[in-house]
Amino acid sequence: MNSLFSSDLHARSEYNQSKPKLMFFGDPHGDLDPVIAAVERLRPEATVLLGDIQARRPLHVELRPILDLTEIWFIHGNHDTDSDADYDNLWGSELADRNLHGRIVEIAGYKVAALGGIFRSKIWDPRQPIEKAAFQSSDAMRRTMKREERWRDGISRKHRSSIFPADYQQLLRHPSADILVTHEAPAVHPHGWQVINELAEKLGVELVVHGHHHQNIDYLGEGLMTAAAPFRAFGVDMGSHLAWPLHSQGRLESDGLPQDLLDLATQVFGAEARTWLDKPHELLDGQTPAAFAVGGDSEKVRLMLNAIQHGGVV
Numbered sequence: 001m002n003s004l005f006s007s008d009l010h011a012r013s014e015y016n017q018s019k020p021k022l023m024f025f026g027d028p029h030g031d032l033d034p035v036i037a038a039v040e041r042l043r044p045e046a047t048v049l050l051g052d053i054q055a056r057r058p059l060h061v062e063l064r065p066i067l068d069l070t071e072i073w074f075i076h077g078n079h080d081t082d083s084d085a086d087y088d089n090l091w092g093s094e095l096a097d098r099n100l101h102g103r104i105v106e107i108a109g110y111k112v113a114a115l116g117g118i119f120r121s122k123i124w125d126p127r128q129p130i131e132k133a134a135f136q137s138s139d140a141m142r143r144t145m146k147r148e149e150r151w152r153d154g155i156s157r158k159h160r161s162s163i164f165p166a167d168y169q170q171l172l173r174h175p176s177a178d179i180l181v182t183h184e185a186p187a188v189h190p191h192g193w194q195v196i197n198e199l200a201e202k203l204g205v206e207l208v209v210h211g212h213h214h215q216n217i218d219y220l221g222e223g224l225m226t227a228a229a230p231f232r233a234f235g236v237d238m239g240s241h242l243a244w245p246l247h248s249q250g251r252l253e254s255d256g257l258p259q260d261l262l263d264l265a266t267q268v269f270g271a272e273a274r275t276w277l278d279k280p281h282e283l284l285d286g287q288t289p290a291a292f293a294v295g296g297d298s299e300k301v302r303l304m305l306n307a308i309q310h311g312g313v314v
């Protein structure tokens, strides 16, 4: 699967847009400079790290330059339990209480549900019914362990980034959410999981954002999901980010287009018109045709559509 947008392309597409509500960052793996640079430039109300943070110093120290600029939140990934330092720089940080895993928190006006970590079959293989999981919770696992088998008097460090059924079910106690952030991908990804889709649908979210796979993927833009799907989904690469909402009015950019331009796009692309309009285009300096048209140069978008309609390559 190809990346949809490079971080540069994506950054250019945000030029001239107002301050984002939320920015989601792909797995930093120790390099938080892209997070700091993007937050300093775009000043989102809140920032969410999608796991595999592996901060080289305590997270609040690493992110000190932006702590007054944005609200920091995160989920952990599987690599955040690779070493004592990875673990302590996250769970021992002054930002430890910003871990969203297993919670729904109102952030920048959105109810954000979150599931950090990964599925490990020694705990729960989510292709099996949930009641067949080896352990329902970390407490249940801890109770089976002898004192000398424990790490810091609890379960092993590794399994502190495993998903337990109790973490998942805790989210279902809430009636609804707007956004679901996960380290694992939903089922539309080749290595994704149906239980992530089920969680998203039960919570009624409009958006699922995940990390872990180091790919920028707009599943709708890539044609892997349709506009009729119950939620939009994005994967975010390391060093890259997704700003939400996609534009300042909280609607797709194509919602603000003149009707004649929408009609022309429909003539050219049929049911895929919105997909083309809302996908960044290199001839438009990385902006989407919709953003470009709404921003004032609808004529250029019209010319592109006419060229495509008459067999040109655009």
Ligand SMILES: [Fe+2]
Pocket (backbone or CB within 6 Å): 027, 051, 052, 077, 078, 079, 183, 211, 212, 213
């Ligand atoms: Fe990961």
